[in-house]
Amino acid sequence: MISAEVVVELDGREVYRGESKSFVRNFGRILYAILNGTGGVAIRYTGSVSSASVQKPDGYTATVHGEYYVTAAYSRASGGTAMGFKAGAGEDAWGILVGSGSDPVSPTQYNLSTKIPHGTDPGKLYYDVHSVSSSYSDTSSYVEIARSFINRSSSPVTVREVGLFARNRYQYDAGIEVDVIFMVARDVLPNPVTVNPLGSLLVRYRVVLTT
């Protein structure tokens, strides 16, 4: 059995732990595109073997690929990923994102209600790197992705929603053929969490597998 939870820590203290209830439609679509791959294509095969249509954060639709081979001639250093999450410090477009909106979750959502952008100005949070951890056994295992957010402004910032965004990207040394960011999960916190100046917030998405 699989379960998922969201954990929020404020200044090192856990302030929320609850089931993540909110994969959205985009996740179902990329999962289908990955499973629908075949593998084993000819070595000169190019293009998509399996794809899906997702909704980007701006509301427009885009095609993502579960199995893809770069098409450009002389495409050195070519490849990519169907679903990358580990955005670096300061990158606030994918990975774990936080927002101030509280609109109820719906499966067709494609963005946070009101994203809190990266930065050090009032109303912004500093987006740190991600960390990934895991534990495996015969009867209970988990994998977790976490990200810290620091308030480097002079005003409190209130967080009410968290989201998980993926990046589908395929490139070669001279160009990018596919680059689509899309939300796969969103959770609204039951109570707002206020991050004071110099305070820090840690958000963890944990997926648990049990027998």
Next chain:
Amino acid sequence: MSQPLNPMRGFIEIEVRDREGRVIQRGRHEMRSFTNNFLKILEAFFNAYGNYSLGYIATPASKATITAPDGTSKDAWTEAYSDTTYYYGGGVAMATRAGDNVDTYGIVVGSGTAPFNLNNFALATKIAHGTGAGQLDYDAMSLDDLGLDTSVSPPVYRIRLMRGFKNLTSSSITINEVGIIARNYWKSEKGALNDVTFLIARDVLPTSYTVPAGGSATVVVVIEVTMG
């Protein structure tokens, strides 16, 4: 206390027909048994970046160490960029759409009944593809994106995997377990850079299904992702 929400679950539906095509056995069971291999691939996706500079090379850039069906540890990739000499790089992390007569990935069936644990890496006793005694003829996999169903609460997103198995032997064959094996395949013009298979789910069925000589079985796995 309410029942914990299961964000991803599945159902296994099996239908057995005799040589005249009449349905002689049918059942539907909850699928409960994703393996650690599945979680490890998810971990490798969490570790994938997706924003490297052009010209970046890494085979792989993100990987999981999975246990292959033969029990050996192998790497499965979720992000990779091939070298500077060969073209047309790319791949897939967890493909299941195997072709006709291929029993190394996709839905597989077995006769074993060993209890499930998360470290399972193979069926207890896989029924191999073929027409010899104790074998079944594996059809091609088919997958369908059934999409979002908001008529149930909570809404679910369904993905259907399906495969047929024909008994072309002269004896009955009994199915006791169903698994899903995925294929991780990355290549460039140089050839396959990584090509491994790994079990991502296994369920021991509460009921045995006996496929008579000349008969067939259809196994359907519906994966449901629960939405908010």
